[in-house]
Amino acid sequence: MKLHYCPQTRSFTALWMMEETGQPYELERVDIRAPGHPSEAYKKINPMGKVPGFTDGGNAMGETAAILLYVADKFPQTKLAPAPTDANRGRFLQWLMFSATTIEPVMVEKRTGAAPNSFQAGWGDYDRAMAALENALKPGPWLFGNQFTAADLYLGSSLGFGMRFGMVDKRPAFVEFAERASARPSFKRATEIEAREVAKK
Numbered sequence: 417m418k419l420h421y422c423p424q425t426r427s428f429t430a431l432w433m434m435e436e437t438g439q440p441y442e443l444e445r446v447d448i449r450a451p452g453h454p455s456e457a458y459k460k461i462n463p464m465g466k467v468p469g470f471t472d473g474g475n476a477m478g479e480t481a482a483i484l485l486y487v488a489d490k491f492p493q494t495k496l497a498p499a500p501t502d503a504n505r506g507r508f509l510q511w512l513m514f515s516a517t518t519i520e521p522v523m524v525e526k527r528t529g530a531a532p533n534s535f536q537a538g539w540g541d542y543d544r545a546m547a548a549l550e551n552a553l554k555p556g557p558w559l560f561g562n563q564f565t566a567a568d569l570y571l572g573s574s575l576g577f578g579m580r581f582g583m584v585d586k587r588p589a590f591v592e593f594a595e596r597a598s599a600r601p602s603f604k605r606a607t608e609i610e611a612r613e614v615a616k617k
């Protein structure tokens with residue numbers, strides 16, 4: 417497995433995921449600011465030319481949610497995704513997608529002050545999304561009790577980022593959830609790798 421990665425970008429979430437699995441992988445640095453980026457070769461990995469990109473044998477993909485799901489399914493022993501036959505699978509998929517489909521757009525709404533149109537917009541609006549998420553995270557410690565999954569990792573990463581940059585309210589349920597997630601050894605390892613990569617710049 418190879419993670420195509422650029423420090424201090426959204427590709428941190430996939431890096432954290434790779435560390436959470438404990439499986440071997442390569443890290444390939446992509447400079448998203450380099451002239452000529454994205455190359456045609458890189459667009460064969462991520463058609464948008466964005467990071468993260470991910471390759472594994474004949475598989476190539478972009479999109480954090482897709483990478484997390486692929487990796488979680490590849491290593492069922494990590495229990496980072498409920499099995500397709502598990503009663504939690506549907507709810508897991510829904511929350512795994514939520515960062516990409518809903519948190520990202522509502523953060524933009526918050527930052528730009530764009531007028532919400534909750535009924536028509538696929539992501540609803542900021543208040544509606546935050547209320548749904550807070551309700552899901554409140555029981556804790558994770559979405560599915562004591563079982564940490566890729567959906568917790570992605571939400572923890574998105575909430576941490578959103579609260580750091582003032583695009584998500586610091587509600588106690590969010591602060592506590594993000595703190596619990598970032599206390600994981602995998603997060604600390606990913607943070608160290610990121611710091612090393614930043615220093616290489």
Ligand SMILES: N[C@@H](CCC(=O)N[C@@H](CS)C(=O)NCC(=O)O)C(=O)O
Nearest residue numbers: 425426448465466467468478479480
């Ligand atoms: N929907 C993508 C978003 C990826 C994304 O926007 N990556 C940014 C870095 S944070 C990027 O590659 N920007 C450079 C570019 O657009 O060329 C995901 O969640 O994986």
